[in-house]
Amino acid sequence: MVLGLFNSPACYKGQKYEALKKTAIKTGHPFIDPEFPPDDKALFYSKSDSKITGIEWKRPSVSMNIVRGLK
Secondary structure, rough: OOOOOOOOOEEEEOOOOOHHHHHHHHOOOOOOOOOOOHHHHHHOOOOHOOOOOOOOOOOOOHHHHHHHHOO
């Protein structure tokens, strides 16, 4: 185990976790990453690559509630 590995994560493109979290809590809106948006651009290189349709994006907490309900 590397000590300090999770204590000081590197910022990605200036995104600072604590600032993003504070803003999301203050505004009441969840963070949406502009580098990985919840749309087809995040899944496929080009529109011609998109053979899957009807994808419904869900946050992990919502997805886990669905999985728990299936047990």
